[in-house]
Amino acid sequence: MFDKLISPDSIAVVGASSHPNKIGYVVLENLKNNGYKGRIYPVNPKGGEILGFKVYPSINDVPEEVDLSVITLPAEVTVKIFEDVAKKSKFIIPIAGGFGETGKEGKERERKILEIARKYNARIIGPNTVGIYIPSTGVNTALVVPERSRFPRDGDIAFITQSGALGLLTMDSVSMYNVGFSSFINLGNRIDVNENELLQYFGEDEKSKVVIMYIESFANGREFMRIARNVSKKKPIVVLKAGRTKRGGKAASLHTGALGGSDAVADGAFKQCGVIRAYDEIELVDYARALAYGKPIRGDRIAVVTSAGGVGVVTTDYIESEVRGIGMKMAELSDETKRKIREEVVPFASVENPVDMTAQASDDDYDGVLAALNEDPNVDAILVYALFQTPLISEKLVDIITKWHREGNKPIVVGTIGSEFALNMMRKFEDNKVPVYPSIERSVKALRVLRDRAKLLEYLEGL
Amino acid sequence: MNEYEAKLLLKDYGIKVPKGVLINDLSEIDNLNLNYPLVAKVASEKILHKTDVGGVILNIKNKDELKEKVKELMDKFSSPILVEEMLSGGVEIIVGVTKDPTFGHAIMFGLGGIFTEVFKDVTFRVLPISRLDAELMLNEIKGKKILEGYRGVRVSKEAIIGLLLRVSKFVEDNPDLEGMDLNPVLARENDCVVLDAKIIR
Structure with missing residues (x-):
């Protein structure tokens, strides 16, 4: 239905401009810089060349019917040229404001362009819109200052x-x-x-x-x-x-x-x-x-793994409280899990939930504890804090947690707290598509959302 | 429509209301077959909030008192008077219907009295609702413990669910409905009785 909007083979930029601070220039620049692979047709009565693209004096001169036309002209001009554009386009994005949001006159402009679009079976996104941004196809119609903002990746x-x-x-x-x-x-x-x-x-x-x-x-x-x-x-x-x-x-x-x-x-x-x-x-x-x-969480019992005691305590409050919390439960770990953690993994750790491995925790300790929790039938999900500030923790922890996220039985949410280094680790988790959050509260709320998702699925199946 | 007409409609849907009679003439009181104590209420579609204007008299104990009070109300409002058996016990709840500009008819459930007025402890669903929706609504209000049986007062959740589903059916059959307030409804150990009903078309 919208395939040719998301992934157009050709785009006309009606109102293309050679002035770098005009939207008619920025859209072309975006298409060029974001690696758009399709055919680009700038339209401007002056003709010539912009950013290396041949400029067509009128949309009528464009040699094919285009999948998408972006109109970067003011509202009243947009209305004037709209019929010519609609004849040649599957989708049209009129960027300008000055339509229905301004009152009666603008409403009338909207009515006109919609009528024309219907006549030619073209579809309108907007008007009064920043348009669309599709990282995978490089289509980007938004006007922002590139040095001061970023567009996300695919x-x-x-x-x-x-x-x-x-x-x-x-x-x-x-x-x-x-x-x-x-x-x-x-x-x-x-x-x-x-x-x-x-x-x-x-x-x-x-x-x-x-x-x-x-x-x-x-x-x-x-x-x-x-x-x-x-x-x-x-x-x-x-x-x-x-x-x-x-x-x-x-x-x-x-x-x-x-x-x-x-x-x-x-x-x-x-x-x-x-x-x-x-x-x-x-x-x-x-x-x-x-x-x-993440995976939907199919029960209320959460296991928390941390190397910082206070983080575990505050997290426990957030998990169990109804007010300023999510009203879920801290899992009662099975005897088998406690035995494994104490005897095989980390003798010095607190084996009650939250599992606190203290500042002596190593990457391998995390691996062992996650392995034990992964088998515990009393645990519905794991919140693991990846805290990189202690000496025995390395970047390898990202891979260990990612492994359990991908291969383990339990839904996992990761919390990480800190400055630049933690932020870098967060990016790595994000690259691995592990749900990771930079604070206790945000981590716990992610748990609740995954629990809500499971409940909604049950509800939708039960109807 | 007035309360009497509203309750007649609700009864058609199997919704319980107190036993009552609409009095148009004082002479009708002699043949009443109702158990005291009784309530007398002005039944006029012009008066939505009856209590505010002194249109409700509670706890009428005998025929003489009834005659006196009904006459009083008739003189004051020039309107028929609804006389009903007065019920007590149970927990007051509120069930309502509103017409949302975006989603259309929606049903509301909450505990009555201050829970609604002060705490706004109510929950909504878009109509029609399923049984599962009704169950979730009961479970969603903050005062839900009161429905579990609080200080020895037992409430039939099943009866409340039944009421919500009957209201849902009513709205499906009456798409011209603008709004409805069943407030209060007495939720008791074995049933739910609508004490006051306002329906706006």
Whole structure:
């Protein structure tokens, strides 16, 4: 459905510019620098050459029908040339603002371009959008200053967002951890392509292991629920839903009407269609990584492995508390596990949960403890802290934990705390697709999300 | 619609309401076949919040008192009066329906009284709901321990689940519904009885 949007064979940039601070230049530059392999057709009445590409005076001069046209012109010009563009394009991204978000005149512009698009069977993303970013195909229509921000690499997360800026900021910030995305699509004013079609598409897209969404208002709530219920059986969906609308109308005089701000109803709706809720941009990507890389946790009993006692104690509080915690349980380790840890692995360790191997812990000790926990029937998941500050721990610990993450029976979440070195190790875990988090709270919340995922799957199967 | 009409509709769906009679004329009181104590309430679709305007009189103990109170209400509101048997015991819960602009009809469940008013301890689901949804709703409110049997007060969770599913069916059959408040509902050891019902179409 959207294959030619994600992976277009040809792209026209209508409004291409030779001025480096114009979007019509940046889009071309992005396509060039991100390794886009398809055919590129800059369009500008002045003709000539930009960035080594031949410029066509008009879209009518472009020698083929293109999969994607990016229009980088102001709204009123966009409307004027829209019919010519629609005739030749499968997908059109009108970048400019000045449409429905500005009032009546802008609404009328939207109506016009939508009518034209329908006539020629072209689909519109936007308008008023930063467009799309597809790392694997090098398609990037977003305007940001390259020296001050980063675009993430290719990965497992499909990202549909109503806010372009929040989307780009989120991707920039998690690029620090090497987090990758399969696709990024900014809906903009959403006059044509909406989140429901895209959710359906990414639900079937094998590259995307998880779909995340930033949504302020749903195009069609019931339709969203229907699609989400199907998609979430196969792959997780995380939604950051913002904007609480006031209840109006006759029913507001009822108790239920007053209590049922649409946020409370949305909360119930998400539970019914298998959606996991995030409350900010950090949770959105943290949860996405847990769900994309980790396994659902099928019980409440967590084993914690640490080399720092205090980390284990605070983690225990977070795991067991209902308030400022996740209301799960610390696993009662089996006698066999305790015996193995004490006699075969680390004689000096605390063999109660949290398993504290102290600052004398070595890489091999971790390996032994994880091996013992992996066999313990009383353990539903493991939270292991990889703390690189002590002398007997090396970078090898990343490989050991990765091995148990990939080959072990138990879902694993990794916490790592520290500065540059820890951050580097975090990147390695991320490269290995191990869910890793830079704080106690974020690690524990990842556990809860994996537990929620298991419950949602049970719920969806039980319907 | 007024409370009496709302309760007639609910009864069609197997939802329990107190035994009651709509009084249009004081003479009808002589032939009442209800067990005291009784409650008298103004039954007018114009008056949504009856208690606020003095439209509810509780704990009426005999026929003379009933006549006096019903007359009082009739004079005050020029409206028929609903007379019902007064029930006690159990736990007060609230069940409601709202029409959400995004998701359409949604059902709400919570504990009644201050749990709803102060703590907003309620949970929603989009309608229709399955049995599993209803079970999860009961399990989701913060005051769920009260439903487990608190200080010797027993509650039938099964009856609450049944009520939620019946309301779901009701809304499916009545898509023009704007909103509904069943508040309070008395959840008791063996059943759930809707003490007050407001339905807006």
